[in-house]
Amino acid sequence: MADELTAEADRVLRICTACMYCDGLCAVFPAIAGKHDFAPNDLDYLANLCHNCRGCWYACQYAPPHPFAVNLPNALAELRQRSYADYAWPRWLRTGFAYNATVVAGIVGGLTALTVLATWLLVPAEVLFAAHRGEGAFYRVVPWPIMAGAAAAALLWAMVAIGISAATYWRAIAPRASAKTIMRAIYPALRDIVTLRNLGGGGPGCNDVNEHFSQQRRWSHHIMVAGFAASVASTLIAALYHHVFAIAAPYPLSSLPVLAGGIGGVMMLIGIGGLLRLERRADRAPSAAAEVRLNVVFLLLLAVLAASGLAVLALRDTAAMGLTLSLHLGLVIGCFAVLPVSKAVHGLYRSLALLRAAIDRMAPRRRRDGGE
Numbered sequence: 001m002a003d004e005l006t007a008e009a010d011r012v013l014r015i016c017t018a019c020m021y022c023d024g025l026c027a028v029f030p031a032i033a034g035k036h037d038f039a040p041n042d043l044d045y046l047a048n049l050c051h052n053c054r055g056c057w058y059a060c061q062y063a064p065p066h067p068f069a070v071n072l073p074n075a076l077a078e079l080r081q082r083s084y085a086d087y088a089w090p091r092w093l094r095t096g097f098a099y100n101a102t103v104v105a106g107i108v109g110g111l112t113a114l115t116v117l118a119t120w121l122l123v124p125a126e127v128l129f130a131a132h133r134g135e136g137a138f139y140r141v142v143p144w145p146i147m148a149g150a151a152a153a154a155l156l157w158a159m160v161a162i163g164i165s166a167a168t169y170w171r172a173i174a175p176r177a178s179a180k181t182i183m184r185a186i187y188p189a190l191r192d193i194v195t196l197r198n199l200g201g202g203g204p205g206c207n208d209v210n211e212h213f214s215q216q217r218r219w220s221h222h223i224m225v226a227g228f229a230a231s232v233a234s235t236l237i238a239a240l241y242h243h244v245f246a247i248a249a250p251y252p253l254s255s256l257p258v259l260a261g262g263i264g265g266v267m268m269l270i271g272i273g274g275l276l277r278l279e280r281r282a283d284r285a286p287s288a289a290a291e292v293r294l295n296v297v298f299l300l301l302l303a304v305l306a307a308s309g310l311a312v313l314a315l316r317d318t319a320a321m322g323l324t325l326s327l328h329l330g331l332v333i334g335c336f337a338v339l340p341v342s343k344a345v346h347g348l349y350r351s352l353a354l355l356r357a358a359i360d361r362m363a364p365r366r367r368r369d370g371g372e
């Protein structure tokens, strides 16, 4: 199966390099210009450079029923899924991608149930089911060192696993370039990452659902990521309040951590809703079934996480706070634990592919300048 995927991507890309009609749609086409064969690491690079905007499917004059049967978004999406498993560290995480929905549901569900059960068993009922108010209310139910320690351990595991996977991927796709050139490429790469330029179809937008151009996916993604960033900022500001100003949560509704967390949670749900709606309506032909499943599982996971955080905010002054807090904590721990086998990995892989594309774009200048 793996050889079939490689052979199909190689076949389609050879047709594209001869045609180049889609040059200008995204970074993939400049990256293949002038190439006539593609090594496995080149294919892994191109697979993650593709944002699956589907523009080249609707524009393609050689798509089925033409005998060439070119379907570049599908060929790259299939390879992209395989690359997540191929570079995964530790190796046994590969299975997590093959049975993603089951593994994610099992781990997140198991850790959440364990956290709620432990809270239920270890916290006296008169504390767990009481309404707590004022500074330190959360920590009367779950002590701060346990809450922070469990979440930090799960996050550390995710960062190490994803970091090593991404480093292995970068070693496979990295071009020969000096540290100076790489540093110079960081700004244009960051611009492409932050603006999602490759979901713009070269200007008019992408084919999110069908042959019509749209910016919906790009904007939904922006809203979701901005919401996530606001939620992370909320946690960091809260940590600052706790450690520097010695003020324990929960904080007033008008405080920075609560405003950032509340707005972030709502924005995440809006963005996720937009992306799930597009997944449901989109033409399946230019996508890969495994990628659609991975996307939906990850989006649902983030939605449950955001909703549980908002539930803690809404119920924090009531007797339901204790159980809601332990449920949210379990989901946070579970979500961090499964990040290395989730769609979250695409963020680093795609960013590294965009960095390589930015370095390659500097190649003519490097030659002109007499550089490496």
Ligand code: SF4
Pocket (backbone or CB within 6 Å): 015, 016, 017, 019, 020, 021, 022, 023, 056, 057, 059, 060, 061, 062, 063, 070, 072
């Ligand atoms: S996707 Fe089709 S039209 Fe576009 S470059 Fe490839 S072969 Fe040409």
Ligand code: SF4
Pocket (backbone or CB within 6 Å): 022, 025, 026, 027, 028, 029, 049, 050, 051, 052, 053, 054, 055, 056, 057, 072, 073, 076, 198
């Ligand atoms: S699907 Fe979009 S991002 Fe991917 S190769 Fe085609 S035009 Fe480029």
